[in-house]
Amino acid sequence: MNRHLISAADLSLDDAVAILDTAEELARLAQRPIPKLPTLRGRTVVNLFYEDSTRTRISFEAAAKRLSADVINFSAKGSSVAKGESLKDTALTLQAMGADAVVIRHGASGAPYRLAGWVRGSVINAGDGTHEHPTQALLDAFTMRRRLGRLAGLRVTIVGDILHSRVARSNVWLLRTLGARVTLVAPPTLLPVAVGGWPCSVSYDFSTVLPDSDVVMMLRVQRERMSDAYFPSVREYSRRYGLDGDRMALLADHAIVMHPGPMNRGVEIAAEVADSPRSTIVEQVTNGVSVRMAVLYLLLGGSREPGDAPPAAAGLAAAGSGVAGSGVAGSGVAGSGVAGSGETL
Amino acid sequence: MAGMSEAAGPEPAGPAKGQGRGGKSVLGSDEIRRALTRIGHEILERTDGARDVVLLGIQTRGVPLARRLAARLAETEGVHIPVGALDITLYRDDLRLRPTRTLGHTEIPDAGIDGMVVVLVDDVLYSGRTVRAALDALGDIGRPRAVQLAVLVDRGHRELPIRPDYVGKNLPTSKREAVKVLLTEIDGEDSVTLQVSRQASR
Numbered sequence: 001m002n003r004h005l006i007s008a009a010d011l012s013l014d015d016a017v018a019i020l021d022t023a024e025e026l027a028r029l030a031q032r033p034i035p036k037l038p039t040l041r042g043r044t045v046v047n048l049f050y051e052d053s054t055r056t057r058i059s060f061e062a063a064a065k066r067l068s069a070d071v072i073n074f075s076a077k078g079s080s081v082a083k084g085e086s087l088k089d090t091a092l093t094l095q096a097m098g099a100d101a102v103v104i105r106h107g108a109s110g111a112p113y114r115l116a117g118w119v120r121g122s123v124i125n126a127g128d129g130t131h132e133h134p135t136q137a138l139l140d141a142f143t144m145r146r147r148l149g150r151l152a153g154l155r156v157t158i159v160g161d162i163l164h165s166r167v168a169r170s171n172v173w174l175l176r177t178l179g180a181r182v183t184l185v186a187p188p189t190l191l192p193v194a195v196g197g198w199p200c201s202v203s204y205d206f207s208t209v210l211p212d213s214d215v216v217m218m219l220r221v222q223r224e225r226m227s228d229a230y231f232p233s234v235r236e237y238s239r240r241y242g243l244d245g246d247r248m249a250l251l252a253d254h255a256i257v258m259h260p261g262p263m264n265r266g267v268e269i270a271a272e273v274a275d276s277p278r279s280t281i282v283e284q285v286t287n288g289v290s291v292r293m294a295v296l297y298l299l300l301g302g303s304r305e306p307g308d309a310p311p312a313a314a315g316l317a318a319a320g321s322g323v324a325g326s327g328v329a330g331s332g333v334a335g336s337g338v339a340g341s342g343e344t345l
Numbered sequence: 346m347a348g349m350s351e352a353a354g355p356e357p358a359g360p361a362k363g364q365g366r367g368g369k370s371v372l373g374s375d376e377i378r379r380a381l382t383r384i385g386h387e388i389l390e391r392t393d394g395a396r397d398v399v400l401l402g403i404q405t406r407g408v409p410l411a412r413r414l415a416a417r418l419a420e421t422e423g424v425h426i427p428v429g430a431l432d433i434t435l436y437r438d439d440l441r442l443r444p445t446r447t448l449g450h451t452e453i454p455d456a457g458i459d460g461m462v463v464v465l466v467d468d469v470l471y472s473g474r475t476v477r478a479a480l481d482a483l484g485d486i487g488r489p490r491a492v493q494l495a496v497l498v499d500r501g502h503r504e505l506p507i508r509p510d511y512v513g514k515n516l517p518t519s520k521r522e523a524v525k526v527l528l529t530e531i532d533g534e535d536s537v538t539l540q541v542s543r544q545a546s547r
Contacts, residue, residue, distance in 0.1 A: 001445075018447065025432070025448040034485040039435040297435075302445030 001298055004116045004123040008134040008174040016177055020142050023287070023294035030066070030290060040069035043100040043300050048090070048115075049126070050076040050106045055261060055285060056126050056136075060103045063292035069300070072099070087111060091118040100300055104128070122299040130164050130225065136260055137170035139291040141178055143280050144215055146287070147256050152179035157209050159185040159241055160219030160268050163192050163230075167260045168219060172200050183209055187241065189230040206241055210250040217258040218243050218269045234267055244270040248278065256280050368525060368538030371516060377497065377535050380513030381410065384495050385418045387511050392462050395424050397490065399458055403467040403479055404432040404449035409530035410497060411466040427454035431465070436478035453486055463489040464511075468526040470496040473507035498537055500524050 001015045011019075029035060045064040049057055057073070064071045074090075076082065081090060087106070094102055101122040104112050109129030116123040127133040145151050156175055162168045162184050175182050182200035184191065195202060203209050210216065221237065231237045243257065251257075257269075257278045265271045274281060372380065392398050395418065402411030408430045415428040432449030440446070465479050476494060483489060495511035500518040516539070518524065523542035529535050 022448050025450065028451065029435075032486055036485070037435045038481065039440065297448075298445050301435075301440055303441050303443055 003299065004112070004125075005134050005295055005299065006112045006116060006123060006125045007132045008137045008170040008177075009132075011134070011174065011177060013177050013179075016138070016141070016174060019138055019291065019294050019298060020145060022298060023138075023142050023290040024146075026293045026297070027287070027290035036066055036068060038068050039297060040064070040067040040300055043069045044072065044098060045069045045101045045103060045296065045300075046072045046074060046094050046097075046099040047126075048074045048094070048102050048104045048106075050081070050104075050111075051127070053105055053127070055288070056105065056133075059285070059288040060124075060126060060135075060292050062289050063296055066289070067293055067296055069100075069296065072097075087115065088118055091115050095119045095121075101296065124295060124299070127166055129166070130169075131166050132170045132173075133166040133260075134170050134174070135288070135292055135295060136167050137174040138295070139284055139288040140167075140171055140217065140258060140260070141174055141180075142291050143258065143284050143287050144180075144256070146283075147280060148214060148254065151175070154180040154214045155183070155212055156180050156215040156217065157183045157185055157213040158217045158219065159206060159243070161190045161221050161230075162186045162195070162219070163190045164222040164225040165219050171217065172198050176200070183213070185209055185241065187231050187237070206243075207247060207250060210247060211252065213251065213255055215256055215258060216243065216251065217260075218263075219260070220262060220264055221267055238267050242268050242270065243273050245272045248273050248276065251278070258284060260284070368540035370536065371498070371524070371539050372514060372537035374529075374535035377513070377537065380497060381413055382417055382421075384511040384513060385414050385421075388414070388464060388493075388495070389418070389422060389424065391493075391510070392464075395426050397461045398426050399454055399456070399461045399463050399489075400426055400428045401431045401453075401458075401463055401465055401479075401483075402428070403465060403475060404430060404434075404451075406526055406528055406531060407431075407465070407467040409528050410468060410495075412530075414466065414495070427456055429454045431479055431482055433475060433478040433482050436481045438474060438478065451482075458483065458487040458489045460488070460490050462491045462493065464493045464495055466495045468497050468528075469524050470494070470499045470507075470509050470512075471502055471524075473503045473505035476507050477505050497526060498524055 001018065002010055029037065047057055047060055061071050061073065099119065099121045101124060102115060102119055103124045103126050104115055105126040106112065106128050109131035111128050112123050112125040125132055125134055141151060144154060148154060158168050158171060168184065172182050176199040184195065184200055184202050185204070185206050188204065191202065248257070255278065257273055259269055259274065259281050261281065263269055263274060265274060273279065388398065389395050400411040400415055402408035411428050415426045418424045418426055430450055430452045432451045434446050434448050463483060465476065467475065480492065483492060493510040496509045497513040498516050499509055499512045500516050502520055516524065518539065521541060523540045525538045525540055527534050527536045
């Protein structure tokens with residue numbers, strides 16, 4: 001496995017399966033009276049969060065603590081970042097403190113990739129701008145495998161604000177690697193220009209896709225990242241792309257409904273759907289801790305081979321492209337084949 | 346032994362390879378069977394007919410050995426003992442000396458281990474560090490009344506104050522030698538051989 005986890009696209013099938021299998025063992029250990037393990041004693045994990053996050057930060061913190069690592073939480077508010085310190089200088093500070101791993105969330109796509117060039121420890125991407133959120137995709141895949149027993153051949157429909165969603169990007173790449181078939185459903189304005197180059201299909205009609213889906217993943221409409229009008233009104237969005245009880249009735253009996261959280265009940269997902277037995281939303285949170293323990297163990301649990309090269313150039317590339325395309329709104333899909341599609345992302 | 350220095354090396358230990366290198370045979374399949382039968386009887390004697398006993402095999406080759414012990418006792422004595430598997434990777438003291446290891450499967454019988462007599466089963470006892478890790482792992486799972494240790498081969502060179510309760514064969518070795526245990530369930534044949542290792546064992 002790579003020394004860093006920056007992009008789900010970097011993971012080979014073997015890497016991804018190793019993470020899921022390790023997480024499965026660790027999830028079992030979490031049932032014991034004492035779920036704590038001594039494995040990462042003496043290692044230091046820094047949570048470097050430049051963006052607000054509750055569940056991801058807490059999940060990483062819980063994972064590191066269960067493995068007995070020391071955890072240092074760093075949030076940009078109230079730190080020297082507020083005084084104007086650059087990412088590089090913060091990185092060098094962490095380096096001087098001897099961080100074995102840095103878990104970073106940053107508003108700029110590609111920040112973890114830059115960081116990986118500056119610190120000696122492992123860098124784990126906990127969400128960078130609109131680029132990737134690999135551990136979320138891993139926990140989603142883990143949840144699907146637990147519920148449905150397999151990933152190969154699974155039909156996964158991801159619905160909503162694909163343009164701003166790092167969760168969707170990471171899922172598309174990881175699920176492709178794991179052999180699932182992904183369909184994206186969104187208004188044309190909320191699809192990135194480069195979507196034609198992604199290994200997935202696209203649909204604009206939610207209801208026709210539903211009967212053929214094993215998994216429906218609903219995404220939040222990220223209004224904090226939206227500077228333009230992407231759809232006429234929330235009500236119209238909700239009517240065309242929201243998952244309510246009537247739409248849920250179109251699903252096959254075994255199909256599950258996922259949401260990475262935080263949810264906007266009544267916008268992309270109705271309360272009756274979120275609270276139904278099909279919903280895996282709470283399980284996803286539990287599974288998140290096991291998957292992040294697996295990632296920390298696999299990255300930090302062994303010897304450090306000296307002279308490791310910085311990560312393959314995959315991390316950064318197409319990063320911001322989705323946002324860049326946003327101005328052209330309606331034409332987004334049409335132009336898709338051309339734009340950034342050649343990039344590794 | 347879970348790869349402390351011999352047995353489970355990083356390369357797959359195929360039977361043909363073992364023979365090809367021409368190690369000195371120590372135990373054949375009949376002798377392994379007899380050793381396990383004897384250990385089984387000793388466990389019965391010393392634990393009052395195996396009351397409250399749980400057999401836990403240490404991954405990887407301790408697991409089939411524990412299963413065989415339980416099967417033998419069920420067959421010959423009609424005693425049914427719960428069997429489980431214990432992976433000690435996360436408790437090892439040498440994690441930082443090697444690349445990350447894959448986790449094995451841990452399976453604790455439903456009855457749990459609280460108040461029970463846990464018999465740890467492993468293929469080779471050497472430095473004692475694997476057993477130390479197993480004891481730590483047990484401490485996080487529950488509180489057994491007692492813990493005992495059964496090994497197929499005791500090759501000496503202990504680095505910790507640990508001793509076995511049941512031994513299939515005492516095998517004096519030099520540190521330069523490696524004991525290779527092959528089991529049908531994993532390797533397709535039963536044998537224990539003594540080989541001169543390429544590098545001195547640590």
